[in-house]
Amino acid sequence: MxxxxxxxxxxxxxxxxxxxxxxxxxxxxxxxxxxxxxxxSVGESPTICCFCGVGCGAIVASQGGRVINLEGDPDHPINQGSLCPKGMAMAQINTVDGEVNPYRLQTVKYRAPGDDKWVEKDWGWTLNRIAQRVKETRDQFFIETDSEGRMVNRLEAIASLGGAALDNEECSLITKAMRSLGLVYFEHQARL
Ligand code: SF4
Incomplete structure (x- = not known):
């Protein structure tokens, strides 16, 4: 022992x-x-994924103004370090190999009904065209009374689909603007 x-x-x-x-x-x-x-010299910044309503947290590492690494934030309460493929591709939104991503659309493309070609348009033309189409549709389909004569003042021919990148304030303003036109169909990407 x-x-x-x-x-x-x-x-x-x-x-x-x-x-x-x-x-x-x-x-x-x-x-x-x-x-x-x-x-x-590598900078690291926390950010939120812009693609969907889940709102995962990510950490972006950059060098010389260029993203060199992107990964899920392990301290974020929602995703706890994980990212789906869309989130992992966030770095490609603006740049690929330091250049503006050539596959990202930088201008408005318009294809007229029945046509097979896309034409480049500026924002002035585009916003006027959208306003014109909304007015035409509302004038044609606005419903003042239902089948029993009750006042409803609604528009069922246009729907509103929100995107997950919109914040609360933007959603509030869009909803008010659309309701003022009489819209009743509302949906949001985060709920789909
Ligand atoms: S797209 Fe993926 S990574 Fe981005 S917030 Fe949604 S679930 Fe999270």
Whole structure:
């Protein structure tokens, strides 16, 4: 029993010396080399995925104004570090290899009914065209009274579909504007 106790004590001491050596070594190496040099200046920013209403958190690493890494934020309460494929592709929204993504549309494209070609349009023309079509549709389909003569003042020929990138205030304004036209069909991408 005494021999076993001495052996255990020796083993314990040996293990302690190895462990302290392991802990001390990096510190002494660090001092010897005068600190570890960083070769890249990398910025990291937390952000929220812009693609859907889940609102996952992500951490974006950038260098020289370019995204070099993107991953789920492990501290975010919703996704806890995970991202779906759309979220992982967020870095490609603006740039691919430092250039503006050539597949991202930068201008309005219009295809007239029955045509097979897309034509580039400016925003002035586009907003006027949307307003014109909304007015025509409302004038044609606005319902003042239902089949029993009760006043309803509604428009069933246009629906409103919101996007997940809209915030509460924008959703509130859009809903008010659409209700003032008489719309009754509302949907939101986050609910689909
Ligand atoms: S698109 Fe994916 S990563 Fe982005 S918020 Fe929705 S679930 Fe999260």
């Amino acid at each position: 005494v021999g076993m106790r001495e052996l255990s004590r020796r083993e314990f001491l040996k293990a302690s010396v190895i462990l302290s050596g392991g802990l001390i070594m990096p510190k002494s190496l660090f001092d010897l080399h005068g600190g570890l040099e960083l070769h890249k």
